[in-house]
Amino acid sequence: MTLPVSVNLMPEAPIGEVVELAVLAERLGYARCWVYDEGLVTRDVYVTLAAIAGRTDRISLGPGITNPYVRHPGATAAAVASLDELSAGRAFLGLGAGGGLTLGPLGIERDRPLTAVREMIDTLRRLFAGERVDHRGHTFSFENAALPYGRPDIEIHLAGRGPKMTALGGERADGFSLSYIHKSVLGDHARSLRLAAGDRPFLISYSTMVATTDQAIEDARAQLTFRLVDSPPDVKQLIGMTDEDTAALRAALADGGPRAAAAHVRPEWVTDFVIVGSPAECARELKELMSANHIDEFLLPVHEVDGAADVIERTAIMFGADQP
Numbered sequence: 001m002t003l004p005v006s007v008n009l010m011p012e013a014p015i016g017e018v019v020e021l022a023v024l025a026e027r028l029g030y031a032r033c034w035v036y037d038e039g040l041v042t043r044d045v046y047v048t049l050a051a052i053a054g055r056t057d058r059i060s061l062g063p064g065i066t067n068p069y070v071r072h073p074g075a076t077a078a079a080v081a082s083l084d085e086l087s088a089g090r091a092f093l094g095l096g097a098g099g100g101l102t103l104g105p106l107g108i109e110r111d112r113p114l115t116a117v118r119e120m121i122d123t124l125r126r127l128f129a130g131e132r133v134d135h136r137g138h139t140f141s142f143e144n145a146a147l148p149y150g151r152p153d154i155e156i157h158l159a160g161r162g163p164k165m166t167a168l169g170g171e172r173a174d175g176f177s178l179s180y181i182h183k184s185v186l187g188d189h190a191r192s193l194r195l196a197a198g199d200r201p202f203l204i205s206y207s208t209m210v211a212t213t214d215q216a217i218e219d220a221r222a223q224l225t226f227r228l229v230d231s232p233p234d235v236k237q238l239i240g241m242t243d244e245d246t247a248a249l250r251a252a253l254a255d256g257g258p259r260a261a262a263a264h265v266r267p268e269w270v271t272d273f274v275i276v277g278s279p280a281e282c283a284r285e286l287k288e289l290m291s292a293n294h295i296d297e298f299l300l301p302v303h304e305v306d307g308a309a310d311v312i313e314r315t316a317i318m319f320g321a322d323q324p
Contacts, residue, residue, distance in 0.1 A: 001221030003286070003287060003290060003297075003298055003319040004031050004296060004298070005029075005030050005031065005297070005298050005299075005300060005315060005316065005319050006030055006031050006032035006033070006034065006205065006297055006298070006299045006300065007021075007022075007025045007030050007032070007033055007034070007130075007299070007300045007302055007307075007312060008033075008034040008035070008036060008064045008207065008299055008300065008301045008302060009021055009022060009031055009034070009035050009036065009048075009302050010035065010036045010038070010042060010232060010301075010302060010303045010304065011035055011036065011042045011043040011044075011045065012041070012042050012043075012303070012305065013046065013304075013305035013306075014043075015043050015048050015051050016051075018035070018043070018048055018051075018052070018305065019048075019051050019052050019055050020309075021302065021305065021308050021309060021312060022052040022056060022059065023052075023055050023056060023057070023072065023254065024309055024312055024313070026056045026057070026058055026059040026167070026310055026318055027302065028312065028313065028316040029172070029316065030224075030300075030312075030316070031059070031060065031297060032059065032060040032061075032062070032092070032297075032299075033052060033059045033060070033061050033062075033065060033096075033289070034062055034063070034064025034065075034299065035048050035049050035052070035061075035062075035064060036063075036064060036065075037057045037064070037065060037066040037067070037070070037102070037293070038101060038102050039070055039102045039103070039105060040105050040106065040107070041101060041102070043261055045063045045066065046063070046079045046082075046083065046186055049061050049062070049063065049083050049091075050082075050086060053083060053086045053087040053090070054086075056087075056200070058090075059088050059090065059094070060091070060092055061083060061087055061090050061091055061093070062080070062083075062091055062092035062093055062094050062155075062157070063076075063080075063093065063094050064093075064094035064159070064177070064297055064299075065096040065157075065158075065159045065177070066093070066094065066095060067096055067097060067102065067103075067116075067117075067276055068094070068097075068098075068113075068116040068117060068119070068120045068139055068140060069098050069103060069104070069108045069110065069139065070093075070098065070102065070108065071107065072122060072140055073119075073120045073140055074127070074140075074142060074145055074147075076093070076120075076124070077123075077124050077128065077147055077150065078147065078155060079126045079192040080092075080093050080124075081128065081149055081150040081151065081154070081271050082149075083196060084150075084151050084154055085149060088198045089151065090197075091154060091155070092154060092155040092157060092174075093124070093154060093155070093156045093157065094157050094158075094159060094177065095117060095120060095121065095141055095156060095157070095158055095159070095173075096117065096158060096159040096165070097110060097113035097114070097116070097117055097162050097165065097176065098110055098113070098124065099226060099227075099230050100226060100230060100253075101226050101258075111138070111139065112138055112139065113163050113165075113267075114165060114168060115137075115138055115139070116137075116139040116157075117158070117165065117168065118168055118172065119135065119139070119140070119244070120140075121156055121158075121168075121172050121173065123135050123142060123179060124156065125156070125158070126153050127145065127146070127150055127316045128147065128150070128151060128152055128153075129150070129152040130146070130147070130148065130150060132144055132145065132146045133145045133146070135193070137194075138280060144176075148225040151170075153174065156172075156173050156175075157169075157172040157174060157175040157176060157177055157203070158175075158176050158177070159176065159177040159178075159179050160163055160176075161179070161180075161181065161227075161230075161231055161232055161235065162232045163192070163232070166189055166193060166196075167192065169193060169196075169264070170192065170193040170194070170195065170196025170197045170202070171196045171197075174201070174202065174203065175202060175203035175204065175205065175296075176193050176202075176203075176204055176205070177205045177207055177299055177303075178190070178204065178205065178206050178207065178295070179207040179208070179227075179299075180208050180223075180224065180227050180273050180274075180293075181208075181273070182239070182272050182273060183273070183284060183289065184238070185235075185238070185270075186206065186289060186293050186295075187292065187293040189310055190204055190293040190294060190295055191293075193312075194283040194294065203296045203297060204294070204295045204296050204297070205296065205297040205298065205299040206290065206293075206295045206298055206299065207298070207299035207300070208274050208275060208298055208301070209223060209274045209299055209301060210274075210275045210282050210286070210300070210311075210315060210318070211240060211274050211276045211277075211282075212278060212279050212314075213269070213283055216269055217274075218262065218275060219303070219304075220270050220273075220274045220276075221262040221263075221265040221267075221270055221305060222258040222259050222261070222262040222265075223258065223301075224262075224265050224269060224270065224273060224274075225249055225252070225253055225258045225262055225264070225265055225278035226253055226258060226261075227271070227273075228241060228246075228249060228265065229249050229250055229253065231247060239268075239269055239272055244316070245264065248264045249261050249264045249265070251277040252264055255258040279314065279318050282318065283318040283319060286298060286319065287319070298319060300312070300315050
């Protein structure tokens with residue numbers, strides 16, 4: 001069984017090093033290269049994507065994910081359309097509400113996120129189609145705005161964990177990234193997306209860590225910290241995460257970041273959200289999850305450059321990326 005695989009690169013190292021990882025991913029047959037947009041925490045997402053575009057030929061490129069708050073959506077539209085031009089039509093847009101790791105250091109409140117994301121999708125569709133846009137919204141506005149160099153069919157992919165954002169993605173996006181979803185409800189999310197999307201083409205990707213070593217499991221605990229804090233109440237209830245747990249995680253994140261907060265993530269929570277085991281066990285579990293829930297693509301998150309090349313190569317082998 002060949003499993004379509006994409007990669008999401010965290011540009012936490014010099015851009016040249018991130019570019020080399022994208023070049024490797026393309027050579028190994030990865031379908032898409034997303035680049036995290038984490039504000040001040042990382043290098044600029046669009047500078048990084050432009051550098052990758054200059055060194056690659058086939059792999060699709062886009063922010064994974066950006067939000068309506070850090071930049072005016074018009075600036076995002078211009079950046080994505082410019083990337084699309086530079087890469088000969090390979091750009092897409094990954095969009096979500098943004099999390100505390102990105103918005104917190106900038107002092108930005110995530111106000112009415114569902115409305116902000118919906119309005120961003122609708123106005124960017126119109127801009128990419130060459131229309132003039134007037135829009136007076138809660139988070140952002142346009143006044144007689146136009147984008148004369150957009151491509152009408154630039155894909156927009158949403159990401160999120162709440163049912164309302166999932167429903168919005170199925171109704172208005174071209175795809176959805178299910179990131180660090182509790183495995184027991186992965187199928188529910190996928191089915192609701194397919195139902196909302198109807199008969200039109202719609203790509204569902206599933207993203208989580210693949211932990212085959214003790215160190216990878218510890219890394220996964222750190223990555224789950226801020227994701228669990230931002231999780232919907234029903235997910236917290238599902239894993240037995242109390243208000244006290246949430247407060248402890250939030251305080252530890254503020255004091256020392258994800259590594260310091262990892263001690264507050266229970267070991268059993270890791271296996272709820274992450275693929276854990278030997279390489280053969282991980283490959284089997286992931287393929288079974290993808291097949292049973294009719295998910296189209298696995299999105300490998302790469303949070304650190306050190307050791308990332310080995311992870312990208314190992315994943316291509318484990319899951320059978322289509323090598324050219």
